[in-house]
Amino acid sequence: MSAFLTLLFRNRLAALGAVVIAAILILVLNIPLLPLHDPDVTATADRFMRPFAEGHLLGTDHLGRDLLSRLLHGTRLSLAVGIAAALIAAAIGSAIGIFAGYFGGRTDNIVMRGVDMLMAFPYILLALAIVAALGPGLMNALIAVAAVNVPFFARNIRGITVGLAGREFVDAARLAGMGHIRIVLTELLPNVLPVIVIAMSTTVGWMILETAGLSFLGLGSQPPQADLGSMLGEARSAMISHPHTSIVPGLMIFLIVMSINLLGDGVRDALDPRLRSGALSRPRATTLVKRHGDVPPATDELLAIQDLHTEFHVGKRNLRAVDGVSLAVRPGECLGVIGESGSGKSVTALSVMGLVASPPGVITGGAARFQGEDLIGAPYESLRQKRGNRVAYIFQDPLSTLHPLYRVGQQLAEAIRSHNNLSNTEARVRAIQLLNDVRIPNAKSRVDDYPHEMSGGMRQRVGIAMALANEPDVIIADEPTTALDVTVQAQILSLLDDLRRERGLAIIFITHDFGVVAQLCDRVAVMYAGQIVEEGPTQAVLDAPAHPYTKRLIACVPELGGGRRELAAIPGLPPVLDDLPPGCAFAPRCSKAAKRCRQGEIPLHGPAFHAVRCLFPERAL
Amino acid sequence: MPALKVEHLAKTYPQKRPLFGAAPPGVRAVRPMSFQVETGETLGVVGESGCGKSTLARMLVGLLEPTEGTIEVEGKALGTADPSEFGKLIQYVFQDPQSSLNPRKTIRQVMEAPLKRLHGMAKPARKRRIAEIFASVNLREEFLDRYPHEFSGGQAQRIGIARALAASPRIIILDEPVSALDVSVQAQVLNLLADLKTRFGLTYLFITHDLAVVEAVSERIVVLYFGAVVEIGRADRIFASPRHPYTGLLAESAPVVGRSLKAPEQKGIELPDPLNPPSGCAFAGRCPRATDLCRTREPELKQMGEDQLAACHYPLEN
Numbered sequence A: 001m002s003a004f005l006t007l008l009f010r011n012r013l014a015a016l017g018a019v020v021i022a023a024i025l026i027l028v029l030n031i032p033l034l035p036l037h038d039p040d041v042t043a044t045a046d047r048f049m050r051p052f053a054e055g056h057l058l059g060t061d062h063l064g065r066d067l068l069s070r071l072l073h074g075t076r077l078s079l080a081v082g083i084a085a086a087l088i089a090a091a092i093g094s095a096i097g098i099f100a101g102y103f104g105g106r107t108d109n110i111v112m113r114g115v116d117m118l119m120a121f122p123y124i125l126l127a128l129a130i131v132a133a134l135g136p137g138l139m140n141a142l143i144a145v146a147a148v149n150v151p152f153f154a155r156n157i158r159g160i161t162v163g164l165a166g167r168e169f170v171d172a173a174r175l176a177g178m179g180h181i182r183i184v185l186t187e188l189l190p191n192v193l194p195v196i197v198i199a200m201s202t203t204v205g206w207m208i209l210e211t212a213g214l215s216f217l218g219l220g221s222q223p224p225q226a227d228l229g230s231m232l233g234e235a236r237s238a239m240i241s242h243p244h245t246s247i248v249p250g251l252m253i254f255l256i257v258m259s260i261n262l263l264g265d266g267v268r269d270a271l272d273p274r275l276r277s278g279a280l281s282r283p284r285a286t287t288l289v290k291r292h293g294d295v296p297p298a299t300d301e302l303l304a305i306q307d308l309h310t311e312f313h314v315g316k317r318n319l320r321a322v323d324g325v326s327l328a329v330r331p332g333e334c335l336g337v338i339g340e341s342g343s344g345k346s347v348t349a350l351s352v353m354g355l356v357a358s359p360p361g362v363i364t365g366g367a368a369r370f371q372g373e374d375l376i377g378a379p380y381e382s383l384r385q386k387r388g389n390r391v392a393y394i395f396q397d398p399l400s401t402l403h404p405l406y407r408v409g410q411q412l413a414e415a416i417r418s419h420n421n422l423s424n425t426e427a428r429v430r431a432i433q434l435l436n437d438v439r440i441p442n443a444k445s446r447v448d449d450y451p452h453e454m455s456g457g458m459r460q461r462v463g464i465a466m467a468l469a470n471e472p473d474v475i476i477a478d479e480p481t482t483a484l485d486v487t488v489q490a491q492i493l494s495l496l497d498d499l500r501r502e503r504g505l506a507i508i509f510i511t512h513d514f515g516v517v518a519q520l521c522d523r524v525a526v527m528y529a530g531q532i533v534e535e536g537p538t539q540a541v542l543d544a545p546a547h548p549y550t551k552r553l554i555a556c557v558p559e560l561g562g563g564r565r566e567l568a569a570i571p572g573l574p575p576v577l578d579d580l581p582p583g584c585a586f587a588p589r590c591s592k593a594a595k596r597c598r599q600g601e602i603p604l605h606g607p608a609f610h611a612v613r614c615l616f617p618e619r620a621l
Numbered sequence B: 001m002p003a004l005k006v007e008h009l010a011k012t013y014p015q016k017r018p019l020f021g022a023a024p025p026g027v028r029a030v031r032p033m034s035f036q037v038e039t040g041e042t043l044g045v046v047g048e049s050g051c052g053k054s055t056l057a058r059m060l061v062g063l064l065e066p067t068e069g070t071i072e073v074e075g076k077a078l079g080t081a082d083p084s085e086f087g088k089l090i091q092y093v094f095q096d097p098q099s100s101l102n103p104r105k106t107i108r109q110v111m112e113a114p115l116k117r118l119h120g121m122a123k124p125a126r127k128r129r130i131a132e133i134f135a136s137v138n139l140r141e142e143f144l145d146r147y148p149h150e151f152s153g154g155q156a157q158r159i160g161i162a163r164a165l166a167a168s169p170r171i172i173i174l175d176e177p178v179s180a181l182d183v184s185v186q187a188q189v190l191n192l193l194a195d196l197k198t199r200f201g202l203t204y205l206f207i208t209h210d211l212a213v214v215e216a217v218s219e220r221i222v223v224l225y226f227g228a229v230v231e232i233g234r235a236d237r238i239f240a241s242p243r244h245p246y247t248g249l250l251a252e253s254a255p256v257v258g259r260s261l262k263a264p265e266q267k268g269i270e271l272p273d274p275l276n277p278p279s280g281c282a283f284a285g286r287c288p289r290a291t292d293l294c295r296t297r298e299p300e301l302k303q304m305g306e307d308q309l310a311a312c313h314y315p316l317e318n
C-alpha cells in the first residue's frame, strides 16, 4: 500500500488532483459546521448580488439565494449522486462481466450481445431515453447514468475474467470441491477487484459530469434543490448580464472532473504492474551502458562477448545477472550455453544487441564485438540494421517477435523485404518456403494465419523462420526448442546444423538440455550465478566434467535408455544474485566445499580450450 | 482390481455451427481408448502436443465431460462430471505451478480448501493435517502464510503436490509436473513423487513429452498419437524395442548424449489435420512403411509379444 502511494504521488498531476479533490471533499463534508445561509431561502430584494458582497462571499442568484451555500450543497449532492452512480454501475457491470466471463459459452454470448446493443446507442441519448421513460428527478437521473455505464464495466471485467477463468487455479479450486458461487467470490473477485477500482477511478469524473448534464436539462434535481447541473441551468438565462452565477458552478464542475480524472489516471498507472517494477520512465530503445574500466581490445572472431557485466538496479537491490562473461564464435561454429534458469544465459544473449530492458538493466563493463566492431553502446540505428540481417535472435517466447495483428506470412515477407529487394509475390514464395523449412504443416494455407491461430509450438517455428529469413551470419538462439516436441526439435536442430555446415552460420545455442548440446554444439559453456564455471569442447565436458556443478547437473538429468531409477538431485537452490556468498557461488551446494572456496574470487583457469572455475576440480586439465 | 480402469473413453469437441447448414463434425481430441492402471503403478503417457494428453487428463479428474466411455476407480464407476466427487479419489498436479495457485490467496487458504470442502474437517484437524502433509513434502510450515509469488518454481510445485495430497486421493494425475522446472529441481521433485507414492500407496498417471523422464519414473508407458493409443508396453523396453513406427520415431528423435544428429524424417511430409482427419492410420502420412491398407483401414491395438500392444498393420520387428 505504501509502495502504491509513493508511486501515485511521484506523479505530480495525480498528486495535484488528489489535493484538489481532497480539499473539496473536506469542505462539503463539513457543511453542517460552516456558518452558511440556508441554500433554499429566497430573498428577491437581494437578487444577483456580485461576489464579495456583504454577507454573501460568492454573491446571490436570481432568487437572491446565497451562492456559496448553494454551491457547497450542490457540490455535495453532485458528488454523492455521481459516486453512487459509479458504485452501482461498477457493481452491476462487474457482476455481469464476471458471470459472463466465468460461465462462457452460450451464457456469455447472449449477455455480451445485449451489452453490445446497449453500447451501440449514443451515450447521452440512451440516458435521455431512460429519464424520459422514468420521468424527471434526481433518483431517475442517477439510475440513467448508472445504466449507461454498466456496459463499460461489463465489457472490461468480462475480458479480465475470461483470462482468469482459463487459469489453472480455477480448475484446482473445482477439484478442491468448491462450487461455482464460491469460486466466483473467493477465487475470481479478489483478482478482478483492482481492475474494477481502476475502471471506477477513471469513470467517476465523467459520471458526475453526466449527472450534471441531465440536471442542466432539467431532468435531474428539481427546484429548489441545488446541484451543480441545475445551478448552471438556472443561471443560463442570466449568463450575459450576471456571468458570475454561471461561472461559479461551472468552475466547480471543472475542478471536480479534472482533479478526479488526473487522480484516476494516476491510480491506473500506479496499479499497472509494468510500472511497479521499474521507474515511471519509459523503457529506452537500447540498454543503458555505463562502463567502468577499459574496453577489451578487438579479436578476430566473428562474434565475441568479452568480460561482459550486466546488472539490474531494482530499488536498492543490485542484481549482478552477468558477471564477467566471455564467449566467442567463429563462422560455422556452434557454441552451447547451458545453465539453470536465472543463471544469466538470456541476459548475456540480450546484452549483445542492447536488448536488455532499461531500466532496470545496465551494462557496466565489457564488450560485444561483431567482426571486431563493438556493439555495446552503438547507436540504435546501427544496431537495428544489424539485427535480423547479420545477427538474428530466436527467443524463448515467440510472441515477443510476432505482432498479434498481422498474418504470419505478411510479417515474414516484411522481414525479408526490409533487407532484400524482392517483389511481394517473391517474398511470399520465400515465406512459404521458410515455413516449410521449419516444418509447419500445410505451409501454403498456414501462411495466412494470425499468430493467435497457431499453437505455441507452431508459433515458435514461425519465430525460427523469421530469424532465418535474412540469412544472418550469427544466430543467438535462446532455448528455441524447449517448448517443442521431440520430432519437431530434431528437425529444427538438423536444419540449424545444415545451415552452419553449408553456409557457415555461427550459432550461440542457449539451452538446459545436455542431449541437445551434445548433438549440435562443438563447444559448451556452463553458467552458474552469472558466471561461466566451465568451458570446453562438448565431448570433453560431457564425458569428464571438471567442475562439480557440471558433474552434478549432468547426473541429475535422466537420459533415455537409463531405465527406471532414483535421480541424483542437487540439494538447495541457486543463490540470490544481489547477495552472493564470497568466493565460489556454488559452495553452499557443493559437497567438496572447503574453507578456501569461500574466500576471494576464483578465476576461470586451465588450458585455453578447456577452463574451469574451481579450486578442487573433478579432474586435472 | 485395478486402481483405474478406462473403457472406450473419448472426447469430441463440437465445432462452431456455421450460419447456414449443419454443424461440421467435431474435433476428435481423444478417440475411444481403454487402458487400466494397477494399484501402486506409475503409468506414463507420452505424445506430442495436441495428441490429447491434457484432454484425457481433464476427463479423468472430472473437469471435462467425456463424450463416451466410462471411468472406474477401484471398481467404482464415476458417473457424473462432478469434480468434488472425483476430487476425493483422483487429484491433479498441474504443469505450471505458479498459475495453479491463486495469486491473492495465502498457501494456507489454498491448502484448507480441499480439507474443508471435500472432507468437512474442523479447524484443529485441518491444522494437524496440513502440518503432516507439509512435513511429507519437505516444506516449512512458515510458508503457509505467504503468497504464491514468493516461491520459486520448485517450491510452488511442491505446494501443488501438497494440495493434491490434502484431498487424500487414491490416484494422482501428474500433467507435465516437472516440465516447467529447472533440471536440478526437477530431480528433487521426481524423487519426492517416488517417495510419496510408496509412503501413501498412491497410483500415478504421469503425462509428459519428455521420454527420458517418463522412462525413469514409469512401470508401463502409453504412447498417444493423434488422440489414439498407438502402443502400450513396459517402460524399460518400449523405447528400446518399439513395435509401432511412431514410437520408433520418438525414440530416435530424442536428443541423447553420444548419438549424432540426424534428421529422422524427410522434409515435406504431411502431418494429420484434426479438422480433416485422414482415413485409416493417422500416422500413414509420415510412415515409411505405409501401404494402401494403412491408408484405408485403421489398425487396431493388438498384442505384440509379451505385455506389449501396438496398433499397426506392419509393426517393426525386433
Ligand SMILES: Nc1ncnc2c1ncn2[C@@H]1O[C@H](COP(=O)(O)OP(=O)(O)O)[C@@H](O)[C@H]1O
Residues within 6 Å of the ligand: A312, A314, A319, A321, A339, A340, A341, A342, A343, A344, A345, A346, A347, A348, A357, A360, A577
Ligand atoms: N527485467 C529484469 N529485472 C530485474 N531482474 C532481472 C530482469 N531480467 C532478468 N533479471 C534477473 O537476472 C538474472 C539472470 O536472468 P536470465 O539471464 O534470464 O537467466 P537465464 O536465461 O539463465 O534463465 C536472474 O536472476 C533474473 O531474475
Ligand code: SF4
Residues within 6 Å of the ligand: A547, A548, A549, A584, A585, A586, A587, A588, A590, A591, A592, A593, A594, A597, A602, A613, A614, A615, A616, A617
Ligand atoms: S571451488 Fe570449492 S565449492 Fe566451488 S565448486 Fe570447487 S570445490 Fe566446490
Ligand code: SF4
Residues within 6 Å of the ligand: B244, B245, B246, B281, B282, B283, B284, B285, B287, B288, B289, B290, B291, B294, B299, B311, B312, B313, B314, B315
Ligand atoms: S499402420 Fe501402416 S502407416 Fe500406420 S504405423 Fe503401421 S505401417 Fe505405418
Ligand SMILES: [Mg+2]
Residues within 6 Å of the ligand: A341, A342, A345, A346, A396, A478, A479
Ligand atoms: Mg532464459
